[in-house]
Amino acid sequence: MERDPRGWNVSPSPDGRGKPEQQKPARPPQRPRIGWRFITIVLALLALNQIAVAIFAPKSNPRVQVPYSPYFLTQVSDGNVKEIASTGSTIQGTFKKEIAYPPNAKNQTKTNLFSTEIPTFADNVSLSKLLQSEKVTINAKPADQGHGLLWNILVGFGPTLLLIALFFFIARRAAGAMGGAGGPLGGFGRTRAKRVEAGGEQRVTFKDVAGIEEAKEELVEVVDFLRNPDRYTKLGGRIPRGVLLSGPPGTGKTLLARAVAGEADVPFFSAAASEFVEAIVGVGASRVRDLFTQARNDQPAIVFIDELDAIGRSRAGNIGFSGANDEREQTLNQILTEMDGFDPRTAVIVLAATNRPEVLDSALLRPGRFDRRIAVQPPDGDGRLQILRVHTRSIPLDDEVDLEGIAATTVGMVGADLANLCNEAALVAARRRHEKVRHEDFTDALERIVLGAPRKLVMTDDDRRRTAYHEGGHAIVGMLTPGADPVRKVSIIPRGMALGVTLSAPTNDRFSYDEDYLLTKIKVALGGRVAEELVYGDITTGAESDIQQLTEIARRMVGRWGMSDAIGPIAVLPSEPNGPLLPGSSETSEETQRIIDAEVRRIVEDQYRVVRSLITEHRADLDSLVEALLKAETLDEDDAYRAAGIAHHRDEDRAGPPLEVTAGPTDGAGHASGVGAAGGSTAGAETIALPPDVTT
Secondary structure, rough: OOOOOOOOOOOOOEEEEEEEEOOOOOOEEEEEEOOOOHHHHHHHHHHHHHHHHHHHHOOOOOOEEEOOHHHHHHHHHOOOOEEEEOOOOEEEEEEEEEEEEEOOOOOOEEEEEEEEEEEOOHHHHHHHHHHHOOOHHHHHHHOOOHHHHHHHHHHHHHHHHHHHHHHHHHHHHHHHHHHHHOOOHHHOOOOOOOOOOOOOOOOOOHHHHHOOOOHHHHHHHHHHHHHHHHHHHHOOOOOEEEEEEEEEEEOHHHHHHHHHHHOOOOEEEEEEHHHHOOOOOOHHHHHHHHHHHHHHHHEEEEEEOOOOOOOOEEEOOOOOOOOOOOOHHHHHHHHHHHHHOOOOOOOEEEEEEEHHHHHHHHHHOOOOOEEEEEOHHHHOOOHHHHHHHOOOOOEEOOOOOOOHHHHHOOOOOHHHHHHHHHHHHHHHHHHHHOOOOOHHHHHHHHHHHHOOOEOOOOOOOHHHHHHHHHHHHHHHHHHOOOOOEEEEEOOOOOOEEEEEEEEEEEOOOOOOOOOHHHHHHHHHHHHHHHHHHHOOOOOHHHHHHHHHHHHHHHHHHHHOOOOOOOOOOOOOOOOOOOOOOOOOOOOOHHHHHHHHHHHHHHHHHHHHHHHHHHHHOHHHHHHHHHHHHHOOOOOOOOHHHHHHHOOOOOOOOOOOOOOOOOOOOOEEOOOOOOOOOOOOOOOOOOOOOOOOEEEE
């Protein structure tokens, strides 16, 4: 691969590393439009406010109109008038005591406020003397002239106006966050899918996807249809409406979907399935409709739905828990309707990705919706090499870096793991101020990812020696057992949550495992506990993770892989690791469960006796290995075999030299939890994958 003098390749990595940041043009803010729906809501709020004021507002003290003579003059003479105010011939005032007016009437008003009119022929002098004699307060203006029309409007409609202003502000902010489309209320049911235009800056093509060549070949026809749809439609052909990408996490399903859009040079709508589901029933279905409407308007286009199992789970047996009107089910029904309603000439293809295709609803997988299913499997040795080359295009590599050797020693890693390895190596080189990424940077990066970060932990001599015997027991069993994975590293340096580690990795990729190989994994896991028991005469908690590993392997041998004569070739354990949801819902009887437990115990006890005999016979080799470990703390492959005095027969057909590792993870309570547990079984003729053993 051609590189410039600094070691950089021409094109960046598919994840964007090695590409300079480009400023995006500022998007002018869009002001939300006020539609008729918003106006209707405002008017309704105002009407409700007026009705509430009329019904629930406290009644004010009413003012009654009384005659001047004899009622008003009588009240003055009786000393019941407190104060008055006059404007022209009108007198308004306040009684000292409430009156019931009009007297002797059925509907009387109790009040202390009154108003009256002075006749033009009245004797004002006599009235003035009467008021003064009764000590009535006389004001210059009316007592309740009011605050005017504006004040009354503010008091009556103020709360509603404030509520409308707050509502409009919140809706405007929400509309701005959604891109300003649809007004303050229209964006709630709109799709949140990310749109990538054809020919954009972050364009990904098939050149950026490596290690999954079979999956790429399956999608070539899809790309050709999007480029030349008339070639297929004129002959009556129809491209698959949906393509389902399934496989373990990190294998490149999302990257492959982006590459299809990049190759076809069409708009790409990307959304996670969980983005459709909301607490309000019907919102998810509305967003699905909006997404497919936009895609049809911009056809040819690709709609990508990630983690499809979030809304596409099987609906069988769910009625009793959530009912038929569940939001997730509504969203799923809308997706089914949209995909089934495509016109044959519609150039919209739905790509979906999931890690669990077995839980998807059967209606979603039938022909006419997701017609084509593509399994994206973990890469083999050559695939890992191609992935490393893709992700190191933007990294200045030193000439001594051997990507083939790195690919050979990263068995079990998928594309995301390898991308993380390359990035971690670049970070390590930057911390060390290297101008180029060296081989030891990759070594330390792999060590940090797989084995954990080292920690400064002061251990007593007894703890160090006990840890050394535990790890030495794993290593001795791995070295002496035919068919076991070669021991790559033995370490008693604390790392992460562990105190010591033994790393074993296969020479070449393996995709199926026989019974003998699984039994060797159980033997290696037992080696640490047996060594402690033989040397010290007791056991510790340090073998917890080892026991979990070997128990899981033995149970799957009996219940999933048909490797027990007592059970036979029958699957009696659920594929889900958590088992049944409700008590009593197990598919096996209690007698079968007892047979499973007995068979698991028999397998483990048989291997325990073999391991005990093996370590007893080679106790001198174990002691020699322990002494070397106490001095060096970490032994690589050749040093470990040499210290134990055991001949190491290397395979000649290795894909490359092993990656040198200088330390390994260890476990916190005594020994580390391993990552070498048996991999899950798969359906049909598919294979299983067991990662490298990390026993502690």
